Amino acid sequence: EVQLVESGGALAQPGGSLRLSCAASGFTFSNYVMGWVRQAPGQGLEWVSAITGSGGSTYYADSLKGRFTISRDNSKDTVYLQINSLRAEDTAVYYCAKYFRGSSIAYWGRGTLVTVSS
Amino acid sequence: EIVMTQSPATLSASPGERATLSCRASQSISDKLAWFQQKSGQPPRLLIYDASTRAPGIPARFSGTGSGTEFTLTISSLQSEDFAVYYCQQYNKWPETFGPGTKVDFK
Numbered sequence: 001e002v003q004l005v006e007s008g009g010a011l012a013q014p015g016g017s018l019r020l021s022c023a024a025s026g027f028t029f030s031n032y033v034m035g036w037v038r039q040a041p042g043q044g045l046e047w048v049s050a051i052t053g054s055g056g057s058t059y060y061a062d063s064l065k066g067r068f069t070i071s072r073d074n075s076k077d078t079v080y081l082q083i084n085s086l087r088a089e090d091t092a093v094y095y096c097a098k099y100f101r102g103s104s105i106a107y108w109g110r111g112t113l114v115t116v117s118s
Numbered sequence: 119e120i121v122m123t124q125s126p127a128t129l130s131a132s133p134g135e136r137a138t139l140s141c142r143a144s145q146s147i148s149d150k151l152a153w154f155q156q157k158s159g160q161p162p163r164l165l166i167y168d169a170s171t172r173a174p175g176i177p178a179r180f181s182g183t184g185s186g187t188e189f190t191l192t193i194s195s196l197q198s199e200d201f202a203v204y205y206c207q208q209y210n211k212w213p214e215t216f217g218p219g220t221k222v223d224f225k
Binding site for chain 2: 035037044045046047050059060061062095100103104105106107108109110111
């Protein structure tokens with residue numbers, strides 16, 4: 001059974017940094033694209049970033065390039081999202097996602113809450 | 119980036135009725151479209167991928183059609199558990215993008 005467990009969400013100050021983690025199990029991690037999607041309170045889904053199975057290619061939402069960095073450690077079956085220069089508008093639940101091969105997001109974690117406030 | 123739009127924003131319907139949700143892409147995305155269902159306090163759930171393929175375990179009352187820029191999700195007979203928010207998402211081109219969602223609520 002595919003399981004995705006996010007962690008690292010916290011209350012953080014504007015201008016600070018956070019690293020989110022997603023521990024995966026139930027599949028051969030290195031074979032799959034992984035990604036992050038966020039959802040601000042009461043709002044819709046916003047695609048954030050994705051990374052290929054080898055980690056060789058990364059993709060970002062146009063509006064988030066520069067402050068967000070996705071990475072993965074295939075020896076630990078874990079994908080990360082580094083968020084720098086935090087802003088109030090980064091407040092959201094951040095979901096980890098696993099893709100089908102060559103296709104769409106297939107599975108979602110339960111999310112981790114990031115709150116940016118002074 | 120490809121902009122996704124959805125209509126209507128809210129669909130009010132009764133159990134047993136047919137529901138038709140629309141999604142439009144700002145440029146052709148072939149059949150690289152997924153539909154997700156989200157209930158309050160839960161993560162989204164994949165319903166349809168590649169525009170018309172039901173995900174494992176999804177009931178046959180959910181169907182997807184379309185290609186290019188126009189897509190439709192149809193729920194043939196609404197069940198009480200289907201009242202939720204539905205999002206479309208394109209994955210034809212990076213960055214991927216979601217539509218704003220359609221809320222299906224009780225009439």
